[in-house]
Amino acid sequence: MFIFAATNPLQPVLDVYNSGAFRAGVRLGLLLIVLLWLALALWVYKDARRRMADPILIGVAVAAGLLFPFVGAFIYLFLRPPEYLADVRERELEIRLMERRFGGADHCPYCKADVEADYLVCPACSGRLKKACSTCQKPLDPTWRVCPYCASAPPPPA
Ligand SMILES: [Zn+2]
Ligand SMILES: [Zn+2]
Incomplete structure (x- = not known):
């Protein structure tokens, strides 16, 4: 060196x-x-x-x-x-809550009480919400022309 x-x-x-x-x-x-x-x-x-x-x-x-x-x-x-997955899950939950809150079928048209989609009458004011299918007794929307559950003939007019 x-x-x-x-x-x-x-x-x-x-x-x-x-x-x-x-x-x-x-x-x-x-x-x-x-x-x-x-x-x-x-x-x-x-x-x-x-x-x-x-x-x-x-x-x-x-x-x-x-x-x-x-x-x-x-x-x-x-x-x-x-x-983040947590954010996605939270947003989906919020959307579902919003749909429940503002969905037309989830409120009684007479008294605005919360009702489920398969209620036949409003539990708060006993107003008629839906008709039961004459064959399978499932709740039918008044605008439906045939029962979607059992495909039976159009429900008789009210
Ligand atoms: Zn009601
Ligand atoms: Zn039916």
């Missing part, structure tokens, strides 16, 4: 490269990169579980995150479903 020191102008650079501190720094840097890669794959797994119900799709996303360090997680960021 000391023999070449006088002739090689790059020797100080080589000394730094060969020094223990530099190698430890490189090793630490590599370790950090690997940790970041694994952390990203873990993040993909956690995020995918909140957005996807299909375990195969989650597996594909995590595999992409592991097989293609950084790039896989980056691509997942663009391809992932835009919504």
Whole structure:
């Protein structure tokens, strides 16, 4: 080493490269990169579980995150479903509630009380809501021309 020191102008650079501190720094840097890669794959797994119900799709996303360090997680960021499953479920529940609240068939036309779609009379005001099928006794909408449950002849006019 000391023999070449006088002739090689790059020797100080080589000394730094060969020094223990530099190698430890490189090793630490590599370790950090690997940790970041694994952390990203873990993040993909956690995020995918909140957005996807299909375990195969989650597996594909995590595999992409592991097989293609950084790039896989980056691509997942663009391809992932835009919504959390919990949000989708909550919205569907809200829509169903709205339909119950504003659906025409769910309120008594006389007193506006809440009624179920298969009620024959309103439990609050005893107003007639629907006619029972003469064959199968299922509640029929007045506009129906044939019973959809038993396909019997058109119900007799009221
Ligand atoms: Zn009523
Ligand atoms: Zn019927």
